[in-house]
Amino acid sequence: MMESTQKKDIYILAIESSCDETAASVVKNGREVLSNIISSQIDLHTLYGGVVPEIASRKHIEKINQVIEQALEQAGMTLKEVDAIAVTYGPGLVGALLVGVSAAKALAFAAQKPLIGVHHIEGHISANFIENKELEPPFVCLVVSGGHSHLVVVKDYGEYEIIGRTRDDAAGEAFDKVARAIGLGYPGGPKIDKLSKEGNPDAIHFPRAKVEDNAYDFSFSGLKSAVLNYLNSCQMKGETVNRADVAASFQKAVIDVLVEHGIHAVQQYGLNKFAIAGGVASNSSLRAAFEKECTKRNIAFYHPSPIFCTDNAAMIGVAGYYEYLKGVRHGYDLNAVPNLRLGERI
Amino acid sequence: MKIAALDSSGLVATVAVTENGVLTGEYTTNYKKTHSQTLLPMLDELKRMIDLELESIDAIAIAKGPGSFTGLRIGAATAKGLAQALEKPIIPVPTVDALAYNLYGTDKLICPIMDARRSQVYTGLYHFVKKDAGQEFTLELHTEMAQCAISVQELAEILNVRGEEVIFLGDGVPVYASALRELLKVPFTFAPASCNRQRAACVAVLGEKLFEKGIFQTAAEHAPDYLRLSQAERERMEADEAKKKQLNQMETAKN
Numbered sequence: 001m002m003e004s005t006q007k008k009d010i011y012i013l014a015i016e017s018s019c020d021e022t023a024a025s026v027v028k029n030g031r032e033v034l035s036n037i038i039s040s041q042i043d044l045h046t047l048y049g050g051v052v053p054e055i056a057s058r059k060h061i062e063k064i065n066q067v068i069e070q071a072l073e074q075a076g077m078t079l080k081e082v083d084a085i086a087v088t089y090g091p092g093l094v095g096a097l098l099v100g101v102s103a104a105k106a107l108a109f110a111a112q113k114p115l116i117g118v119h120h121i122e123g124h125i126s127a128n129f130i131e132n133k134e135l136e137p138p139f140v141c142l143v144v145s146g147g148h149s150h151l152v153v154v155k156d157y158g159e160y161e162i163i164g165r166t167r168d169d170a171a172g173e174a175f176d177k178v179a180r181a182i183g184l185g186y187p188g189g190p191k192i193d194k195l196s197k198e199g200n201p202d203a204i205h206f207p208r209a210k211v212e213d214n215a216y217d218f219s220f221s222g223l224k225s226a227v228l229n230y231l232n233s234c235q236m237k238g239e240t241v242n243r244a245d246v247a248a249s250f251q252k253a254v255i256d257v258l259v260e261h262g263i264h265a266v267q268q269y270g271l272n273k274f275a276i277a278g279g280v281a282s283n284s285s286l287r288a289a290f291e292k293e294c295t296k297r298n299i300a301f302y303h304p305s306p307i308f309c310t311d312n313a314a315m316i317g318v319a320g321y322y323e324y325l326k327g328v329r330h331g332y333d334l335n336a337v338p339n340l341r342l343g344e345r346i
Numbered sequence: 347m348k349i350a351a352l353d354s355s356g357l358v359a360t361v362a363v364t365e366n367g368v369l370t371g372e373y374t375t376n377y378k379k380t381h382s383q384t385l386l387p388m389l390d391e392l393k394r395m396i397d398l399e400l401e402s403i404d405a406i407a408i409a410k411g412p413g414s415f416t417g418l419r420i421g422a423a424t425a426k427g428l429a430q431a432l433e434k435p436i437i438p439v440p441t442v443d444a445l446a447y448n449l450y451g452t453d454k455l456i457c458p459i460m461d462a463r464r465s466q467v468y469t470g471l472y473h474f475v476k477k478d479a480g481q482e483f484t485l486e487l488h489t490e491m492a493q494c495a496i497s498v499q500e501l502a503e504i505l506n507v508r509g510e511e512v513i514f515l516g517d518g519v520p521v522y523a524s525a526l527r528e529l530l531k532v533p534f535t536f537a538p539a540s541c542n543r544q545r546a547a548c549v550a551v552l553g554e555k556l557f558e559k560g561i562f563q564t565a566a567e568h569a570p571d572y573l574r575l576s577q578a579e580r581e582r583m584e585a586d587e588a589k590k591k592q593l594n595q596m597e598t599a600k601n
Contacts, residue, residue, distance in 0.1 A: 054576035065566040106427025
């Protein structure tokens, strides 16, 4: 009798291939990561100064099985033992997404397992559940990456309300462009973060853009232009540019806006929990700034470790688990949806 | 031997199951839906219709390329997922060879053409040749020109030099029929709807022959054969070559 009343453990095999990382993971009960395998293509794309979609897709197809096999092996499981297969089906590069989606569907079909399509950004947000066992909705989450800048109210598991978004460049995109302009190369985020530590964040004043009709929206293209103009005018005047100062001042301008919007949102919505997610969430200065401002106001601050900030499949396994509990199941006609909106279900 | 075969290299999506020389079931569509929405649902439908036990499949045959890059990857990822879950080998079948196999028995030159964009076609040239000299003979697909990407002009020149009667088939026909009519100096015809597009049964039959020759791979090993670099790689190589040329010219000028 005891055994039958015990809750059965749920194991999700998750697959992620939306951009330039081929990843697979096994997650137990939505919170415990048994394996987290990531095959990164970053060195390859560095040659081209950014992700080349066709090359990314070709690499995904070469790595997909190995990554899945390793994830199962490291978790000490066979495909037969998992309860469901979760896969990122959008947003992202369509050709890249299709590799993971097609492979996941075939695995689910051949092994007779339920299939769950997961939203990539919902995955990033869910990465916060891995190391913060006490964290539960509702909370406010700032998602910042190369392709996304969203301020989201997480109302419940799988229930999201986007309250702010970028009007132009994503935060990570601005990092990449500025990094290129000061000769740091790709990927810009980590390189600017590192160089900033040697610079003075107050050396140059770059603008903090406000968006007229929505206090939570972002705009980073003006800031990017201001940096480029500054570099140009230095060149015209024959002045040497202190790259560390430019990096530090630019980064501070981005962070100031993100922190101001984030804190404003969590207070306006009467919540006391704030989380960050996405590739830019591993930026050390961004974390430090939020830590400081949240502590000041008695707001609990959460962030994933860098390994769960980058694109990974563990986060897809976590989001997939909560979808699984809700009874979400996808058919074998599941398609990649490159522009899938947060909270949207197709 | 039981083979499940898939081909999503072109506009057609097609799946088939063959067992010891018998086609148990085949499902082919040539419709505007993406292969991501059709290929696996078709296999699922076929499975139900013929009570297929997936574990009884001995190998997965897949049209390995050339073809639409995305189409090839949908097929490859599907085959790789099936092969990994079922722990069965993948047999990579050249797309154009399988297309040619549609015209089993002809003594004419077979020329499949697939639209490869950038005013090129994926094509190849084939004959069926007698294998056994006795009263009962078999025919084997013989490759005269291996599958490749070339312009229609180049193809027409090759065919004109060969001077043989030729049958065309494939989804390149509607695109290039009028160009071929203008360029060709040899007798030619276009195959009818019953045998002018990819069919997974052909992939399965050729796949079994390749398997007997020891040509098969693990799920992890398989990747499509695109016959083309990506645009970014091509441009990078061209830029590198241009740079090399310039350096060479500068060297020569110095000397």
